[in-house]
Amino acid sequence: MLRLVIVGASLAGLRAAQAARAAGHEGEIVMIGREPHLPYTRPPLSKELLQGTQEIEDSALQVGELDVQWRLGTAASGLDRAGRHVLLADGSEVRYDRLIVATGCRARSWDGPGSELGGVHTLRDLEDAVALRAALASAQHLLIVGAGFIGCEVAASARALGVDVTLVDIASHPLLPFGPQLGERWARMHRDHGVDLRVGVGLAGLGGAQRVEHAELTDGSTVVVDAVLLALGSVLNTDWLAGSGLELNPAVVCDSTLTTTSDPDILAAGDVAAVPVPLAGGAALRIEHWTSAAEHGQLAGRNALLDPAERVSHTTPPYFWSDQYGVKIQALGLPALAERIELLEQSPEDDRFIAACVAGENMVGIVGVNAARRLPWYRRQLTHPRPLAEVKLQLTDEATTLGAPLAAA
Amino acid sequence: MKVHVDMNLCQSHGECVAIAPDVFELGDDDMLVWQEEVPDDRRADMEAAANACPMMAIRLED
Numbered sequence: 408m409l410r411l412v413i414v415g416a417s418l419a420g421l422r423a424a425q426a427a428r429a430a431g432h433e434g435e436i437v438m439i440g441r442e443p444h445l446p447y448t449r450p451p452l453s454k455e456l457l458q459g460t461q462e463i464e465d466s467a468l469q470v471g472e473l474d475v476q477w478r479l480g481t482a483a484s485g486l487d488r489a490g491r492h493v494l495l496a497d498g499s500e501v502r503y504d505r506l507i508v509a510t511g512c513r514a515r516s517w518d519g520p521g522s523e524l525g526g527v528h529t530l531r532d533l534e535d536a537v538a539l540r541a542a543l544a545s546a547q548h549l550l551i552v553g554a555g556f557i558g559c560e561v562a563a564s565a566r567a568l569g570v571d572v573t574l575v576d577i578a579s580h581p582l583l584p585f586g587p588q589l590g591e592r593w594a595r596m597h598r599d600h601g602v603d604l605r606v607g608v609g610l611a612g613l614g615g616a617q618r619v620e621h622a623e624l625t626d627g628s629t630v631v632v633d634a635v636l637l638a639l640g641s642v643l644n645t646d647w648l649a650g651s652g653l654e655l656n657p658a659v660v661c662d663s664t665l666t667t668t669s670d671p672d673i674l675a676a677g678d679v680a681a682v683p684v685p686l687a688g689g690a691a692l693r694i695e696h697w698t699s700a701a702e703h704g705q706l707a708g709r710n711a712l713l714d715p716a717e718r719v720s721h722t723t724p725p726y727f728w729s730d731q732y733g734v735k736i737q738a739l740g741l742p743a744l745a746e747r748i749e750l751l752e753q754s755p756e757d758d759r760f761i762a763a764c765v766a767g768e769n770m771v772g773i774v775g776v777n778a779a780r781r782l783p784w785y786r787r788q789l790t791h792p793r794p795l796a797e798v799k800l801q802l803t804d805e806a807t808t809l810g811a812p813l814a815a816a
Numbered sequence: 817m818k819v820h821v822d823m824n825l826c827q828s829h830g831e832c833v834a835i836a837p838d839v840f841e842l843g844d845d846d847m848l849v850w851q852e853e854v855p856d857d858r859r860a861d862m863e864a865a866a867n868a869c870p871m872m873a874i875r876l877e878d
């Protein structure tokens with residue numbers, strides 16, 4: 408019987424193990440995880456958990472009676488493909504017949520002046536969130552470096568807790584993947600909630616005795632702070648694969664069945680994997696979204712048990728959400744590929760809308776604000792690039808748009 | 817089988833709607849409406865929906 412080994416005991420890894428069991432796999436499953444915890448879900452770490460509306464237990468993913476051997480608190484340190492085993496940091500080896508790589512990412516660090524001071528945080532794991540939450544309980548002024556999703560969500564959470572926030576980014580707009588046109592909206596949203604947002608500005612250095620007391624920015628200004636969050640994006644956890652010969656781009660390169668291009672017995676899933684996306688003309692991209700990790704995991708768990716020729720492709724368009732100040736932002740497809748944005752639907756009050764992300768003639772993604780009800784319809788349009796004109800024609804037939812269908816105009 | 821959705825957790829992501837549009841639907845106000853009693857031959861779909869829900873809001877009962 409096949410022995411399935413999964414490295415990375417988080418969302419993608421858990422879904423892979425569950426799917427393998429659901430598919431009737433009776434052989435051993437070994438789950439190797441660096442963190443000491445059973446799998447948990449990360450989105451609340453910047454939102455509900457940070458704001459105190461959810462507790463640590465609430466972020467646990469349901470594991471149930473899942474029959475796996477957990478090797479938690481142990482990192483994989485190497486991969487020997489010839490010998491078909493994973494090397495662990497404690498010196499032991501775990502033999503595999505099929506291997507799923509699901510080691511995700513970690514927060515990008517910064518080693519500029521003052522990075523070693525107390526009160527300087529990053530956010531990826533549960534411990535990070537618990538530490539940041541404790542800091543926000545007494546902080547007066549939080550500096551957030553990086554206005555991506557995590558930076559923006561933490562800004563919203565900190566404002567909800569009454570903490571003053573300065574949010575800086577070297578880019579010209581927050582949430583850059585959604586483009587400059589929508590960037591103005593997000594900027595206004597943060598400023599309306601009292602965030603001191605400074606764009607085109609980076610961090611030059613931090614200062615203080617033991618703990619951080621002030622920050623120097625690249626425009627020469629100084630901010631008095633007592634807590635800092637570095638939200639600089641993520642770095643892939645692929646160090647343990649160095650020398651294994653697996654193709655890295657720098658993510659683990661897979662075909663559409665999540666099988667690595669280098670080895671049919673090794674699959675990858677979640678944030679660590681680069682998988683061809685039909686909307687991008689089949690380019691292998693990494694999609695760091697919860698839903699992709701869950702879908703990849705599920706598919707990799709099933710596919711790992713099959714012969715390569717029988718494996719099924721991943722085709723659903725990427726889906727992402729973010730919650731800030733009670734506003735629900737949702738995105739489908741690949742907004743980052745957009746050359747322009749076109750508003751397709753809008754409520755009369757302008758508090759709900761759907762915008763198309765357009766590349767050439769084609770709609771390659773949508774961004775919705777408080778428009779959840781409309782997402783399933785667009786999800787069906789976004790399995791492949793489609794001419795925007797075609798989508799707009801169909802839209803005029805839709806009786807359920809958010810308001811007057813703008814596309815008709 | 818019975819399908820429970822904890823509406824304190826549900827945030828209208830619509831993953832369940834994508835998997836089983838005949839069982840789950842988002843209403844005008846973006847709130848989820850769903851069929852509480854589902855035939856047993858839909859178990860696989862319901863389990864897929866429960867696993868796909870980012871909020872872990874869906875619970876199944878025999």
Ligand SMILES: Cc1cc2nc3c(=O)[nH]c(=O)nc-3n(C[C@H](O)[C@H](O)[C@H](O)COP(=O)(O)OP(=O)(O)OC[C@H]3O[C@@H](n4cnc5c(N)ncnc54)[C@H](O)[C@@H]3O)c2cc1C
Nearest residue numbers: 415417418419441449450482483510511677678696697700
């Ligand atoms: C604060 C925060 C908020 C988020 N909010 C959203 C959101 O609102 N919407 C959304 O769509 N997405 C969100 N995401 C992204 C989402 O959480 C990720 O896409 C998802 O966690 C990816 O799952 P994964 O299993 O691929 O990787 P991860 O969750 O990163 O898990 C990888 C696991 O592998 C372990 N590991 C790493 N190296 C090794 C090793 N050598 N040996 C053994 N184990 C190892 C890690 O410790 C980790 O437990 C958020 C992420 C964060 C951090």
Ligand code: SF4
Nearest residue numbers: 826827829830832869
């Ligand atoms: S997937 Fe979950 S959160 Fe989304 S609508 Fe269904 S129950 Fe609600």
